[in-house]
Structure formats: structure tokens, C-alpha cells
Amino acid sequence: MIKTAGLCFRYAGGGRNALSDIDLEINDGDFFGIIGSSGAGKSTLTYALNGLVPHHFRGDFAGEVTVNGLDTRRSAPEALARHVGSVFQDIDSQMLASVVEDEILFGLENFAIPREEIERRVEDSLASTGISELRRRSVSSLSGGQKQKVAIAAIVALRPAIVVLDEPTGELDPQSSRRVFEILKDLNEDHGVTIVLVEQKIMLLCEFAKRLAVMGSGSLILSGPVKDVLSHAEELEEAGVNIPRVAALARRLEERGLYQGDVPLDIGRARIMIEGILCDASF
Amino acid sequence: MNGFLGYVNGSSPLHNLHPLTKMIMSVALCAPCFLSGNHLLILGIIALNLCLFASAGGAGRAITTLLSFVKFSAVLFVLQVLFIRDGTPIFTLPPGIVVTREGVMFSLLFVLRFMASTMPLALMLSVTPVGDISNVLVRNLRIPYKYAFVITTAVRFIPLFSEEMLGIMEAQTARGVEFDTKNFIKKIRLLVPLCVPLLVSSVRKIENSAISAELRGFNLRTRLSGYKQYSFGANDVLVIAACAAIIAFSASGILP
Numbered sequence: 436m437i438k439t440a441g442l443c444f445r446y447a448g449g450g451r452n453a454l455s456d457i458d459l460e461i462n463d464g465d466f467f468g469i470i471g472s473s474g475a476g477k478s479t480l481t482y483a484l485n486g487l488v489p490h491h492f493r494g495d496f497a498g499e500v501t502v503n504g505l506d507t508r509r510s511a512p513e514a515l516a517r518h519v520g521s522v523f524q525d526i527d528s529q530m531l532a533s534v535v536e537d538e539i540l541f542g543l544e545n546f547a548i549p550r551e552e553i554e555r556r557v558e559d560s561l562a563s564t565g566i567s568e569l570r571r572r573s574v575s576s577l578s579g580g581q582k583q584k585v586a587i588a589a590i591v592a593l594r595p596a597i598v599v600l601d602e603p604t605g606e607l608d609p610q611s612s613r614r615v616f617e618i619l620k621d622l623n624e625d626h627g628v629t630i631v632l633v634e635q636k637i638m639l640l641c642e643f644a645k646r647l648a649v650m651g652s653g654s655l656i657l658s659g660p661v662k663d664v665l666s667h668a669e670e671l672e673e674a675g676v677n678i679p680r681v682a683a684l685a686r687r688l689e690e691r692g693l694y695q696g697d698v699p700l701d702i703g704r705a706r707i708m709i710e711g712i713l714c715d716a717s718f
Numbered sequence: 719m720n721g722f723l724g725y726v727n728g729s730s731p732l733h734n735l736h737p738l739t740k741m742i743m744s745v746a747l748c749a750p751c752f753l754s755g756n757h758l759l760i761l762g763i764i765a766l767n768l769c770l771f772a773s774a775g776g777a778g779r780a781i782t783t784l785l786s787f788v789k790f791s792a793v794l795f796v797l798q799v800l801f802i803r804d805g806t807p808i809f810t811l812p813p814g815i816v817v818t819r820e821g822v823m824f825s826l827l828f829v830l831r832f833m834a835s836t837m838p839l840a841l842m843l844s845v846t847p848v849g850d851i852s853n854v855l856v857r858n859l860r861i862p863y864k865y866a867f868v869i870t871t872a873v874r875f876i877p878l879f880s881e882e883m884l885g886i887m888e889a890q891t892a893r894g895v896e897f898d899t900k901n902f903i904k905k906i907r908l909l910v911p912l913c914v915p916l917l918v919s920s921v922r923k924i925e926n927s928a929i930s931a932e933l934r935g936f937n938l939r940t941r942l943s944g945y946k947q948y949s950f951g952a953n954d955v956l957v958i959a960a961c962a963a964i965i966a967f968s969a970s971g972i973l974p
Contacts, residue, residue, distance in 0.1 A: 485933060516933045527878055528926035531871075531934075533725040537849035544943040545935030553945050573725045573847075575877065589934070 437461040437484060437597065437631070441498035444479060444488055453479040455653045457498070461631060461646075463596070466623045468644030468661070469633045472675030476653040477633040481601045484631060485521045486512040503596060517546065520590030524602040526582045535561075535569045535577070535585050542593045560592035563626070564618050580611030587618060597629040598622065604636060612636060616643045638679045641665065641700045649674050665698045681705035688712065724877045726844045731953055732774040737850040738858050739954040740842050746961030747838035750968030751831040757823075759968060760830040767837040774845050783840055784833065791829035798825035848874050853944040863939050871927065875920075882919055886912050 442457040454476050461467045471477050482488040486507045489496040500507040503518045523529050532538040539557050548556065561567045564584045574582065583603055590598055600619070604612035616639050622628040634640045640647070647664040649657040651674035657664045665671070665682045672678075678686075681699045685708060688694035693712050699705040732740070750763055764784070771780030798821070800811075805820025843851075848870040855866035887897055890912065899905055 487929060487933075491929060491932065512932055513935050513938055516935060521930075521933050523926060523930065525923065525926045528923040529930040531874075531927065531931055532847065532849045533874060534847040534849065537847055540849070540945050541931075542934035544945050545939045547938070547940075547943060550945065571727065573727050575724050576727060593934070 436463055436504075437500075437502050437629070439483065439498065439500045442480075442483060442500055443497040444483060444494055446479075446492060446494040449494065452653050453494075454483065457483075457655050459648065459655060459658065461629065463629055464623070464627050466620070466630045466643060466645045467632065468640040468647045469631065469650060470635070470637055470640060470647065470676055471650035471656075474652075475650040475674070477650055478601050479653075480650070481521070481599045481631070481633055483507065484597075484599050485519045486510060486515040516542075516593070516595070518596055520593055520595035520598045522583075522586050522590055522598065522600040522603050524605040526579055526586065526606055529586050530574045530582060533573055533575070535566070535572050535574060538574060538585055539589050539592050542589055546593060556592045556594070560588040563591055563622065564588040565614075578611075580607050580614060583607060583611070583615055584618065587615070591622065591628075595628070597631065599631045601633045602635060603632070604634065604639075612639060619643065637677060638681075638701075641679050641682070649676055651675065661700065662698050665700075723840060723843045723873055725847050726774070726776050726779065728775050728845065730774045730845070732770060732841075732845045734953070735845075735957060736948050736950050736954045737846050737854040738948070739950070739957050740846050741851070741854065743957055743961055744838040744842035746965055747841075748835045749965050751835040753965070754968040755827060757827060757830060760827070760834045763834040764830070764837065767834070767841055770841055771837075771844070774841070776841075776844050779844065780837070780841075783837070787833045787836065791833055794832065795825045795829045798828055843873060850946065850948070853946055854948070856941055857944055860941075863941065863943075867931075867936070875924070878923065879916065879920055882923075883912065883916055886915050886919075 437460070439457050439459045442454055442459075443452055444454040445452045457480065469477050469480065479488060479492075482492055483500050484502060484507070486502075488494070489508060490512050496508065502510075502515060505515060505518065507515060530538060531541050536557065539560055540553070543553050543556060557570075558567070561570055564587050566581065566584045566588060569577065569581060569585065574585065577585065583606075587598075587600075587603070598619075604615050607615065619630050619632065620643050623630050632640065632644065641661050644661055646659060647657075647661045648655055649664060649671060656674050657667055657670055665678055668678055668683070668686050679700065681702060681704070684705060685694060685698050688708075694708060696708070697704075699708050735743075747763060747767060751760055754760070768777070768780050768784070771777055799817055800815055802818060802821030802824060803816055805818035807816045807818055808822065810816050851873075852863075852866045852870045855861040855869065856863050887909075890908075891897060895908060897905065897908055899908070
């Protein structure tokens with residue numbers, strides 16, 4: 436479980452707080468999405484969860500962050516890494532080896548995983564991310580989507596209870612982005628891994644996440660189940676977040692008294708909503 | 719894109735050698751360039767490098783690498799020839815610059831040595847994953863892991879920086895900068911300002927890599943952390959013997 440209480444952080448030399456009074460609880464097994472405009476503090480929040488703030492990025496830190504009971508101020512990032520795995524947007528710079536297998540081995544070797552268990556973990560992580568056939572390939576020969584899957588597999592092999600991802604699909608095409616989301620969903624549902632995902636692709640995020648947080652200017656503006664958050668259209672617009680078009684459509688129909696019900700989060704459900712309205716109109 | 723110093727997938731006999739054997743081979747192919755001053759021997763070493771590249775499935779890459787060396791070497795050759803005035807004059811250039819026989823021979827030897835001594839490193843890196851190099855440096859050569867990681871990371875970043883530079887150049891080309899000018903001085907003047915964005919993006923990449931390594935337990939690693947085991951085989955013995963023979967031959971003075 437992740438819990439932040441009164442979390443404030445200002446980078447050394449920074450003019451304003453990157454994070455202001457963040458109170459957040461993320462339960463075990465959650466698929467938690469974080470969204471917000473540029474400079475909203477999303478990445479800094481992920482750094483606070485994996486211990487990079489305050490250990491790597493120095494500055495004024497106030498409040499408390501606990502991850503599986505560990506206070507991040509008192510635990511080094513290496514210690515926290517046994518609980519929290521991190522994946523970043525920049526695909527190339529998080530690759531530390533030249534071959535996929537070596538990339539997976541890097542963390543396993545460092546954390547002194549028993550030799551007899553390493554092979555099983557490598558196979559399992561490659562299989563769970565659907566890239567078993569890439570095991571012997573050189574990293575430089577992979578596409579962006581494949582590299583991001585390798586990055587996720589390298590983290591999954593460490594078997595963390597929580598995986599924090601900072602815009603992992605930022606450099607990927609829509610098809611590869613969806614595949615990454617599907618892998619995360621499988622990890623969440625099949626292996627019980629808690630997913631904390633910062634993402635700009637709101638349509639995908641709303642489709643896959645169970646709960647959503649909206650950030651703006653370092654503060655937490657909204658937090659809750661996805662449908663509840665999407666119902667606050669005005670706050671979302673103020674925070675610079677475009678709500679999914681299907682949700683915007685539902686809102687307009689609701690304003691005109693044509694629809695009352697759950698906000699649809701994908702095109703399939705939006706279609707059912709419209710068919711329902713047309714059906715009612717024909718009677 | 720693999721770049722000039724990147725690893726190339728393969729299962730050739732060279733790929734399957736012990737990483738330490740490949741490192742020894744790289745040094746052994748380099749050594750004759752400095753032990754002998756015979757032009758033909760060094761040309762032979764270049765040819766041997768090309769053959770080894772071809773046997774590892776990298777003939778095209780070897781030729782591309784060699785051609786880029788030749789272009790650079792041509793500039794070095796001309797500069798050397800112009801600066802060496804001692805020896806038997808061959809001809810005199812208009813402002814009174816004397817080109818000598820010794821100058822030409824020394825300059826030729828200089829650029830051949832440059833090409834022949836650089837290719838074995840490229841060959842070794844194209845058939846050895848950097849992780850294997852790092853493991854061998856730590857386990858067999860007892861180099862502290864942090865230093866081994868720095869060496870292998872520097873090698874790994876060269877193609878990344880090269881790609882980054884190409885990306886910046888393409889972005890500037892799209893804005894109308896003409897990098898394909900034949901004027902060398904003008905080209906240099908166009909490239910110099912690009913060093914700033916390259917430096918900024920490089921520092922950012924290095925920072926991200928450091929974070930990624932730190933969050934995967936980099937600081938916890940010990941000398942015995944490496945999972946992979948490497949064993950010496952008959953091919954390793956043969957290659958090491960051949961390397962010893964090459965070094966002995968080039969140092970023997972049989973060739974003038």
C-alpha cells in the first residue's frame with residue numbers, strides 16, 4: 436500500500452513547490468492512473484514513490500510517504516526498489532545492456548537472486564510481457580514498443596508488489612501503447628501487481644485504470660474512481676485535461692436531458708448509450 | 719540502428735568464443751600495428767580484420783566502417799605529409815612546401831596503423847555483448863564493477879549519441895540548414911552550435927540511465943553477482959595460439 440500525507444517538495448533552487456500537500460492512498464492491487472498538464476508534478480510524485488525524491492533529487496521535503504510500510508525518507512532507493520519497480524518514458528536511456536536477456540539479468544544479479552531461481556524469473560517475465568522470442572536479440576535492433584516491453588519485463592522479473600510507470604507510452608504508436616496497457620492489465624489482474632501509471636493518453640487510461648488522480652500545479656485536484664473523476668468536467672478542463680470524447684458526448688447528452696447514467700469509457704459503451712437513446716426516441 | 723560500436727546478433731564461431739578470448743584477440747590484432755613498421759604487414763592485419771568481420775556476418779558493416787576511416791585518414795595523411803619536411807624530396811608544392819619520400823611513407827604508416835588498430839575494437843564489440851565484457855572485466859580481470867560499468871556504458875552510449883546528433887541535424891535540416899555543403903569550414907561552423915543541444919540531451923540521457931541503474935540495485939552489486947558462466951573451449955585455445963603467433967611474427971623482425 437502507498438500512502439502520502441501532507442507531501443510537499445521543492446527542488447533545490449526551484450522557485451515553487453513541485454508538490455504541494457499531497458494526500459493520497461493507493462491500495463494493494465489497484466490500477467491507479469495519474470493525469471495532468473505539463474509541469475503539474477506527476478513525474479515528481481512518481482519520484483517520491485520510488486524514493487528518488489528526496490534521495491536522488493535534492494530539495495525541501497515535507498510530509499510523509501510510506502510504501503508497504505517503509506518510510507521513503509529512511510529507506511534508500513535500492514531498498515525501496517524491492518517493493519517498487521519503475522519504468523520511464525525515455526526508452527533508450529533505461530536500457531543498460533546490449534542484449535535483451537542481459538537487460539533482464541541486470542536487476543536480478545544486483546539483488547542477488549539465487550542462481551537457480553534466475554532462469555525461471557527471466558522466462559516468466561519474458562512470457563508475461565509476450566516477448567519470449569526476443570530473448571537473444573540485441574536491444575538496438577528492437578522497435579520502440581518492444582524496448583518498452585523489455586523495460587517492463589526487466590522490472591517484472593524483480594517481482595515488485597508495485598510498478599510505477601511515468602508515461603511509458605510517450606514515444607509509442609497507438610497500437611503499441613494499447614499493447615503496453617494490456618500487459619499492465621494482465622500484471623494487475625493475474626499477478627496482483629499494483630500499477631501506478633502517469634499517462635497523457637486519457638482515453639486508454641480511463642479504459643484500463645480503476646482509479647484516477649488529476650494533478651495541477653503540484654496539487655492533487657481530483658482523486659477517485661474513474662467515472663467519478665470524469666464527472667467533474669469543469670475541474671478537468673481547468674486542470675488542462677481533455678476528457679475522453681465519449682465522456683464529453685455523454686456529458687452534452689446529459690445536459691440536454693437525453694441521457695442519465697454511467698459515463699461511457701470506450702467506444703463500445705458509447706455506442707450502447709447512443710443506441711439506447713435512439714431506441715427510446717423511436718418509442 | 720546498431721551504430722559503429724554496437725553489438726550485432728549472431729551465432730558465428732567468433733560470437734561463441736569466451737569474451738576474454740575476444741578481448742585478447744582484439745589486443746593481439748592491435749599489437750602488430752605498433753610492433754612492426756612494415757606497411758604490408760599492417761595491410762594484412764586490416765585484411766584479416768575484414769575477413770573476421772565477414773565470418774561474423776558483418777562484412778557490410780566492416781566495409782562501411784573502413785570507408786569512414788579512409789575518409790578521416792585521408793585528411794590525416796595530407797596533414798602529416800605537409801608537416802614532415804625531412805628526407806628525400808619528391809616534389810614541391812606552390813608555396814614552397816616540400817613533399818618527401820620519408821614523409822609519404824611515414825604518413826602512410828601512420829594512417830594504416832590508425833585504421834588497423836581501431837578495427838579490432840569494433841570487431842570485438844560487434845560480437846560481444848557489453849554485459850559479457852563487463853562480467854569478464856569484473857570476474858577475470860578483477861576490475862571493480864563500477865569502473866567496468868563506466869567502460870561498457872561509455873561504449874554503449876557512443877551509438878546513442880551518434881543517433882542523437884543525427885536527430886538534431888535532421889531537425890536543423892528541416893529548418894533549412896544545409897549540412898550537405900562541400901565547404902569543410904562552413905560545415906564545421908554549422909555543426910559547432912549543435913554541440914550545446916547534444917550536450918544537454920546527452921546529460922539528460924546519462925542522468926536517466928543512472929536513475930534506472932540505481933533503481934535496479936546497481937549499488938548492491940558485488941564481484942560474484944554475475945549470473946552467466948563462460949567456459950574456455952578448443953576454439954578459444956586455437957584463437958589464443960594464433961594471437962600469440964601473430965604477435966611473435968610481428969615482433970620477430972623477419973619483415974623489415
